[in-house]
Amino acid sequence: MQYQQSSSWSYYMSMRSNRHRVAEEEMTMERVGRLASESAVVIFTISSCCMCHAMKTLFCGMGVNPMVHDLDLLPNGKQIERALMSLLGISGGAVVPVVFIGGKLVGSMDRVLAFHINGTLVPLLKQAGALWL
Amino acid sequence: MGSQRIIGGGLGLSEAGPSTHHHHHVPSYGVLHGINTANPSTLINEGHAFNFGELEEAIVLQGVKARNDEGKAPLFTTAPRPAATLEMFPSWPIRFHQTSRGGSKSGGESTDSALSTKTEPPFEAESPMSKKATTPSLDHQHQLQHDHHDASRIVGPSSSPQNQSQAKSPHEKRKGAGSTSEKPLDAKTLRRLAQNREAARKSRLRKKAYVQQLESSRLKLTQLEQDLQRARSQGLFMDCGGVGGNLSSGGAMFDLEYGRWLEEEQRLMGELRNGVQAAVSEGEMRGIVDGYLSHYDELFRLKSVAAKSDVFHLINGMWTSQAERCFLWIGGFKPSDLITMLIQQLEPLAEQQIMGMYGLRHSSQQAEDALSQGLDQLQQSLVDTIAGGPIVDGVQQMVVAMGKLANLEGFVRQADNLRQQTLHQLCRLLTVRQAARCFIVIGEYYGRLRALSSLWASRPRETLMSDDNSCQTTTDLQMVHPSHHQNHFPSF
Numbered sequence: 001m002q003y004q005q006s007s008s009w010s011y012y013m014s015m016r017s018n019r020h021r022v023a024e025e026e027m028t029m030e031r032v033g034r035l036a037s038e039s040a041v042v043i044f045t046i047s048s049c050c051m052c053h054a055m056k057t058l059f060c061g062m063g064v065n066p067m068v069h070d071l072d073l074l075p076n077g078k079q080i081e082r083a084l085m086s087l088l089g090i091s092g093g094a095v096v097p098v099v100f101i102g103g104k105l106v107g108s109m110d111r112v113l114a115f116h117i118n119g120t121l122v123p124l125l126k127q128a129g130a131l132w133l
Numbered sequence: 134m135g136s137q138r139i140i141g142g143g144l145g146l147s148e149a150g151p152s153t154h155h156h157h158h159v160p161s162y163g164v165l166h167g168i169n170t171a172n173p174s175t176l177i178n179e180g181h182a183f184n185f186g187e188l189e190e191a192i193v194l195q196g197v198k199a200r201n202d203e204g205k206a207p208l209f210t211t212a213p214r215p216a217a218t219l220e221m222f223p224s225w226p227i228r229f230h231q232t233s234r235g236g237s238k239s240g241g242e243s244t245d246s247a248l249s250t251k252t253e254p255p256f257e258a259e260s261p262m263s264k265k266a267t268t269p270s271l272d273h274q275h276q277l278q279h280d281h282h283d284a285s286r287i288v289g290p291s292s293s294p295q296n297q298s299q300a301k302s303p304h305e306k307r308k309g310a311g312s313t314s315e316k317p318l319d320a321k322t323l324r325r326l327a328q329n330r331e332a333a334r335k336s337r338l339r340k341k342a343y344v345q346q347l348e349s350s351r352l353k354l355t356q357l358e359q360d361l362q363r364a365r366s367q368g369l370f371m372d373c374g375g376v377g378g379n380l381s382s383g384g385a386m387f388d389l390e391y392g393r394w395l396e397e398e399q400r401l402m403g404e405l406r407n408g409v410q411a412a413v414s415e416g417e418m419r420g421i422v423d424g425y426l427s428h429y430d431e432l433f434r435l436k437s438v439a440a441k442s443d444v445f446h447l448i449n450g451m452w453t454s455q456a457e458r459c460f461l462w463i464g465g466f467k468p469s470d471l472i473t474m475l476i477q478q479l480e481p482l483a484e485q486q487i488m489g490m491y492g493l494r495h496s497s498q499q500a501e502d503a504l505s506q507g508l509d510q511l512q513q514s515l516v517d518t519i520a521g522g523p524i525v526d527g528v529q530q531m532v533v534a535m536g537k538l539a540n541l542e543g544f545v546r547q548a549d550n551l552r553q554q555t556l557h558q559l560c561r562l563l564t565v566r567q568a569a570r571c572f573i574v575i576g577e578y579y580g581r582l583r584a585l586s587s588l589w590a591s592r593p594r595e596t597l598m599s600d601d602n603s604c605q606t607t608t609d610l611q612m613v614h615p616s617h618h619q620n621h622f623p624s625f
Contacts, residue, residue: 048514050507050511050514050537050540050544051507051540051543051544051547053507053510054504054508054510054544055503055507057506057507058500058502061499062499094540094543109543110547113551114550116500117496117497117500117551117554117555117557117558118557119492119496
């Protein structure tokens with residue numbers, strides 16, 4: 001009886017922690033979504049990252065005023081980083097910078113440069129209200 | 134002079150032929166031929182050099198036959214084997230012959246001295262020998278031949294009596310000069326013969342050593358060629374990340390691959406030019422243009438692989454030519470500069486296309502500024518890491534610095550990504566034929582930069598003092614591209 005109780009108790013506890021984690025992840029994802037929608041252009045960065053600096057320079061050079069969230073300065077930065085990783089579909093390495101335009105995920109520097117060169121970035125920015133003519 | 138003539142004969146009949154006419158020694162020269170053609174087998178001594186001791190005994194003056202045989206191959210090149218190496222040293226046997234002739238002329242002393250000089254390195258100048266072998270020596274050769282007559286080796290001694298009388302001229306020192314047939318050889322002659330034999334043996338040994346040296350060098354050469362071949366083929370099969378490679382080998386491998394890429398690019402350029410000239414169909418031209426574009430895609434893929442193993446190699450541009458390196462921007466060309474050049478060269482363009490090109494240039498410039506500023510910040514941060522901090526913290530410092538350096542690969546990748554996107558966008562902006570022309574312009578532009586680099590590298594170095602023009606030229610070159618120097622030199 002006791003054994004059964006303890007095993008079921010541990011099972012209950014592990015299930016609870018799983019659910020906890022899943023719930024947490026869902027919460028983080030919601031948070032990310034909320035943050036991304038707060039402004040026309042949202043960039044998640046790390047303060048010491050140079051590529052993030054390049055990303056900021058690019059948008060500022062275009063006349064956009066992006067909202068920048070430094071993950072190393074946020075309380076749950078690690079979780080947000082994990083959430084971003086799953087959003088991007090990468091397992092490791094550098095995640096940031098990650099850009100959201102109009103609340104929708106655009107991607108990393110790779111994608112931003114590709115969109116900029118093929119001429120789709122500026123219309124996207126205008127659509128989101130980040131750029132005026 | 135006589136020696137030169139003989140040498141000429143050793144190298145080839147063509148030289149011997151005309152020269153022999155100038156001298157009255159044709160008969161004796163022909164004698165050598167005659168002897169050779171008469172009994173090559175006896176003279177070929179198991180592939181060794183001449184056994185001149187035996188030769189002396191065997192030489193017979195064959196005047197008539199000699200004259201007839203002038204057209205045959207020269208004695209010294211055929212008798213000793215291996216032919217390949219001997220032909221390189223026609224002087225060896227010739228020297229021997231001169232020695233023997235010189236000896237016969239002036240007696241044992243000159244023979245001895247000639248022999249002694251012969252033991253020095255085989256490639257020394259002919260002059261010591263040639264002095265001994267003067268033109269009248271051939272008569273003495275006849276004399277010599279008669280002295281050591283071996284009937285079994287002689288062929289048709291038709292003119293021997295006549296030469297014999299000539300040969301019996303005033304060389305009293307010559308022992309045994311009077312004998313005309315087999316006779317027990319006297320002491321001095323025996324000594325001379327022995328010395329000749331000894332010298333011949335030594336010469337054979339030297340030649341053997343040299344031949345062995347040559348053979349080993351040849352083996353080494355083939356081995357080197359095989360290694361080179363293997364290294365090249367390995368370059369083909371090396372996977373990304375540089376399997377088993379240290380940093381430098383990653384760069385070396387990329388150099389190899391880039392070389393191959395350039396060769397293929399030249400071929401594709403030829404296809405483009407043919408397509409434009411032959412005015413092929415649109416579909417076919419589209420195929421050629423797409424082929425060229427994907428060739429550039431392949432280059433960027435190679436660079437991304439190389440960036441993982443040796444990013445410094447890509448950034449310092451040692452894989453490009455010097456002129457290209459001058460305009461290097463984060464490990465490659467600057468897209469906005471290329472577009473500026475293309476806008477000029479691709480005229481006439483439709484208005485829409487021109488607008489598109491200018492827009493592309495503008496976007497590229499913004500991206501380039503962003504990446505350059507990011508790289509500047511990386512450099513600054515690196516400097517702060519390495520310069521600051523106490524010495525004690527050295528290891529930690531290095532660890533942090535290494536972490537920052539790892540970001541370099543990201544910048545090179547993004548720069549290449551920008552270049553790749555620019556090329557693709559160019560293709561979208563232009564018609565198929567315009568795109569073909571565009572790629573031809575690009576290919577020729579970089580081809581000329583590479584040609585300029587090699588010309589510059591091989592230019593004759595004039596001192597600036599002596600030549601005002603060159604002074605001015607260098608100043609002009611410097612003035613033409615000051616902005617480029619500022620913008621394009623890598624920040625590291």
